[in-house]
Amino acid sequence: MTRASEYAIEVDNLTKRYGELLAVNDISFTVKTGEVFALLGPNGAGKTTAVEIIDTIRTPTSGKVTLLGMDIAKKKHDIVNRIGVLPQGFSSFDRITVRETLQYYARLYCGRKTDIDGLIALVNLMDKSKEQYKNLSGGLKQRLGIALALVNDPEVVFLDEPTTGLDPHARHEVWEVLKGLKKGGKTVLLTTHYMEEAELLADTVAIISKGQIIAKGSPVELIKANANYQTLTLQSVDEKIFEIVRKLGFKPVLINNGNIKIRVEHTEGVQQMLSAIKEGGASYLGLDVRKPNLEEVFLKLTGETLHDGHVGEERSA
Numbered sequence: 001m002t003r004a005s006e007y008a009i010e011v012d013n014l015t016k017r018y019g020e021l022l023a024v025n026d027i028s029f030t031v032k033t034g035e036v037f038a039l040l041g042p043n044g045a046g047k048t049t050a051v052e053i054i055d056t057i058r059t060p061t062s063g064k065v066t067l068l069g070m071d072i073a074k075k076k077h078d079i080v081n082r083i084g085v086l087p088q089g090f091s092s093f094d095r096i097t098v099r100e101t102l103q104y105y106a107r108l109y110c111g112r113k114t115d116i117d118g119l120i121a122l123v124n125l126m127d128k129s130k131e132q133y134k135n136l137s138g139g140l141k142q143r144l145g146i147a148l149a150l151v152n153d154p155e156v157v158f159l160d161e162p163t164t165g166l167d168p169h170a171r172h173e174v175w176e177v178l179k180g181l182k183k184g185g186k187t188v189l190l191t192t193h194y195m196e197e198a199e200l201l202a203d204t205v206a207i208i209s210k211g212q213i214i215a216k217g218s219p220v221e222l223i224k225a226n227a228n229y230q231t232l233t234l235q236s237v238d239e240k241i242f243e244i245v246r247k248l249g250f251k252p253v254l255i256n257n258g259n260i261k262i263r264v265e266h267t268e269g270v271q272q273m274l275s276a277i278k279e280g281g282a283s284y285l286g287l288d289v290r291k292p293n294l295e296e297v298f299l300k301l302t303g304e305t306l307h308d309g310h311v312g313e314e315r316s317a
Contacts, residue, residue, distance in 0.1 A: 139170025227292035
């Protein structure tokens with residue numbers, strides 16, 4: 001396999017400045033042909049800027065990007081017909097139907113023959129094909145946006161925050177569409193601030209914070225390397241528990257009113273704490289023990305929590 005066919009995207013020392021703001025700080029990574037690659041991080045981390053450079057919308061301050069074996073600075077015209085893009089905050093024409101929207105965008109690609117029915121079926125909009133865009137829910141609009149990104153049968157698809165602002169049900173429906181792209185062999189570069197989205201869909205995840213990639217690998221690899229422990233959450237605890245847990249050598253973290261989270265290196269530690277709390281006459285309403293996820297990895301690497309794109313420091317109880 002040649003280098004060009006192995007990697008759909010190659011990013012080398014990419015930097016983007018806006019005056020004093022360093023939006024993307026010397027990042028490098030590769031995306032294999034046929035994989036789903038997720039850039040995971042909070043709003044303002046540099047995800048969108050990086051993607052807009054890679055898909056030729058913006059120009060870099062420095063660095064090089066090779067897309068489908070071509071330098072984006074030299075071959076933009078050849079590249080754009082081979083990629084599809086769903087930008088953040090996608091919108092379309094209010095008064096034309098789903099089918100008419102797809103037909104219109106298909107005609108923009110020099111009369112390229114597009115399987116409109118196939119696209120409508122792919123994003124599960126068959127019963128909405130005659131519905132005007134303005135009448136679609138947020139989730140349906142995003143599914144249409146994904147279909148539009150595919151009208152030219154692209155080799156690489158860029159999806160910038162495709163489920164932001166959707167309710168959980170709509171988000172899961174969009175995820176099913178994205179799984180279909182993966183099964184179809186498309187190379188997908190996805191940006192997201194949803195941990196579950198990255199874990200569920202991505203073959204490779206790059207965690208980006210303040211313009212820099214701080215970790216990269218499969219979700220399983222990242223968790224194993226950076227968060228090989230369990231987390232105990234106690235709900236509605238009384239004040240005695242803080243001191244009991246501290247005396248055992250653990251460090252409780254206040255996550256909201258009356259709830260604490262405790263990192264436990266070994267399973268025996270959970271039973272040790274629960275026994276000590278019972279013996280100390282303290283109480284709590286409920287508990288949860290779970291293995292770490294990408295959010296725990298992000299917390300370890302940055303010292304910050306990531307919830308729906310908002311980043312903030314946790315407070316020690």
